[in-house]
Amino acid sequence: MARRTRYAPDRGLTVRMTVTMFLLGLVFVAFVALIIGIMTAVHASGAAIVLVALIFGGGSAIASLFYSDKIALAAAGARVVTPQEAPQLHGIVDRLCALADMDKPRVAIAPTHMPNAFATGRNSKNSVLCVTEGLLGPQLNLTKDELEGVLAHELSHVAHKDVQVMTVASLLAIVAGLLVRFAFYSELFGGGRRSNNNQNALPVLLIIMAVSAVVYAVSFLLIRLLSRYRELAADRSGALLTGQPSALGSALVKVSNGMSRIPNQDLRAAEPMNAFFFAPAMKLTGGGGKSLSQVFSTHPSLERRLEELQKIQKQLGQTTPIE
Amino acid sequence: MGFLDTLFGRTKPVQPKLDDLFALPSAAITLQAASGFVPTGSGSVCFRGVEGRTFSDIQDEVRDLLNMDSGKPGGGLPVEVSKDTYGFTWLVSSHMSDELDALVTDLHAVNSALVDNGFGPQLLCTLVAFRDSAERRLALVYLYKRGTFYPFAPLSGERRDNALELQTRGVLGDDLKIEQDLTKWFPVWGAPGL
Numbered sequence: 001m002a003r004r005t006r007y008a009p010d011r012g013l014t015v016r017m018t019v020t021m022f023l024l025g026l027v028f029v030a031f032v033a034l035i036i037g038i039m040t041a042v043h044a045s046g047a048a049i050v051l052v053a054l055i056f057g058g059g060s061a062i063a064s065l066f067y068s069d070k071i072a073l074a075a076a077g078a079r080v081v082t083p084q085e086a087p088q089l090h091g092i093v094d095r096l097c098a099l100a101d102m103d104k105p106r107v108a109i110a111p112t113h114m115p116n117a118f119a120t121g122r123n124s125k126n127s128v129l130c131v132t133e134g135l136l137g138p139q140l141n142l143t144k145d146e147l148e149g150v151l152a153h154e155l156s157h158v159a160h161k162d163v164q165v166m167t168v169a170s171l172l173a174i175v176a177g178l179l180v181r182f183a184f185y186s187e188l189f190g191g192g193r194r195s196n197n198n199q200n201a202l203p204v205l206l207i208i209m210a211v212s213a214v215v216y217a218v219s220f221l222l223i224r225l226l227s228r229y230r231e232l233a234a235d236r237s238g239a240l241l242t243g244q245p246s247a248l249g250s251a252l253v254k255v256s257n258g259m260s261r262i263p264n265q266d267l268r269a270a271e272p273m274n275a276f277f278f279a280p281a282m283k284l285t286g287g288g289g290k291s292l293s294q295v296f297s298t299h300p301s302l303e304r305r306l307e308e309l310q311k312i313q314k315q316l317g318q319t320t321p322i323e
Numbered sequence: 324m325g326f327l328d329t330l331f332g333r334t335k336p337v338q339p340k341l342d343d344l345f346a347l348p349s350a351a352i353t354l355q356a357a358s359g360f361v362p363t364g365s366g367s368v369c370f371r372g373v374e375g376r377t378f379s380d381i382q383d384e385v386r387d388l389l390n391m392d393s394g395k396p397g398g399g400l401p402v403e404v405s406k407d408t409y410g411f412t413w414l415v416s417s418h419m420s421d422e423l424d425a426l427v428t429d430l431h432a433v434n435s436a437l438v439d440n441g442f443g444p445q446l447l448c449t450l451v452a453f454r455d456s457a458e459r460r461l462a463l464v465y466l467y468k469r470g471t472f473y474p475f476a477p478l479s480g481e482r483r484d485n486a487l488e489l490q491t492r493g494v495l496g497d498d499l500k501i502e503q504d505l506t507k508w509f510p511v512w513g514a515p516g517l
């Protein structure tokens with residue numbers, strides 16, 4: 001019998017991700033070109049500001065990547081647990097890692113009632129998978145299969161190196177954001193003194209500020225788009241790993257419902273961690289309605305995720321020949 | 324995983340390595356000579372079932388296939404199917420303790436049935452049970468995705484006999500590909516057939 005596979009790649013998702021990353025790259029190239037163009041006027045204070053922003057932005061991005069596991073654990077107040085302390089959790093992670101042939105991350109539990117999970121770390125050796133007590137708790141009542149689905153989703157983030165990819169993707173936004181601020185401050189404090197040295201100090205700084213603001217806004221939207229695609233990719237890989245797309249789907253529904261029952265205070269405190277979570281802790285709502293909130297969201301809508309899982313369910317019933 | 328796969332967030336499901344399993348019978352002889360552990364004749368295949376009709380049909384086919392020989396000389400007992408607390412399915416095949424070749428053939432039949440039907444990535448591990456005269460239990464666990472073995476020696480109350488496991492690693496180092504990364508020696512408590 002010919003070898004067959006039931007795990008065909010999702011080309012549509014790959015194409016959408018490629019386009020998003022291409023646009024991000026395009027914005028980056030255009031940004032650099034513009035800055036260089038402005039610099040051709042050889043403007044000392046302007047060049048210094050850009051350099052400082054690059055060093056600060058790059059440095060903070062690298063530092064946040066390097067310490068991402070420690071920062072995230074500290075922010076969530078989580079504690080790494082041993083197999084003796086959480087045998088069930090370790091048992092599931094052990095098996096999933098053996099199925100996927102990947103290094104086992106450390107496992108941590110955060111003392112939060114909000115049901116959620118995240119994974120972070122700069123590489124597979126240093127990654128950590130964290131679940132909240134709410135996810136394991138009796139109120140949510142996740143079955144073993146559903147919990148396994150959540151963990152498989154998070155392990156897929158580790159396998160896809162999502163922390164690294166998103167750090168690189170947001171580097172530009174960080175630098176652009178810093179430039180806006182630096183340009184603004186040097187305008188306030190440095191502008192007056194230096195005006196003798198260079199006559200075009202003011203307009204050049206203004207242009208840098210405007211360009212950076214636009215770049216920041218555009219790259220922010222693209223990063224959010226990329227984040228949503230990577231969530232879908234993690235859902236997909238997680239569902240294929242366990243072979244139970246429906247269990248992952250019902251876990252998504254339960255976690256989303258569980259979250260809406262939690263008071264707002266908790267949610268706002270959790271907001272900075274949003275990008276790492278299994279399901280978003282805070283949903284943007286307001287005048288713009290659904291479409292606007294989706295553009296800014298780090299996660300795809302529940303309906304969209306369930307729809308994609310349903311496709312995978314169908315796929316597992318069919319086969320395509322191995323290429 | 325390649326750079327492009329990382330960029331696009333695709334993980335290719337890992338295909339299992341099947342061939343190294345056939346090194347088991349000769350390794351069992353070495354093990355018996357060096358430490359007195361004898362195969363119990365039972366072994367099992369552990370895999371993660373996929374939801375839906377397609378997979379359960381294949382599972383039934385495999386069971387019927389293995390049961391065709393049961394009762395005949397060398398055919399062993401009917402296959403037992405059970406599900407563990409983690410939702411993984413175990414197919415246990417039981418033979419006489421000197422029929423390790425037949426046992427490995429049975430286990431391989433399960434593997435190839437799943438692989439041929441496109442469910443190879445669902446295979447987790449294979450386990451072959453041993454016992455010594457003091458009734459100590461030992462299992463050799465084969466990890467499909469890595470093509471390596473590791474010893475697992477459960478004691479009562481979810482404890483492991485690490486000394487025995489390391490001793491076994493030393494004995495079998497030349498016969499089997501032993502998993503070098505000790506973090507991958509995960510415990511399979513309550514595995515059927517052990």
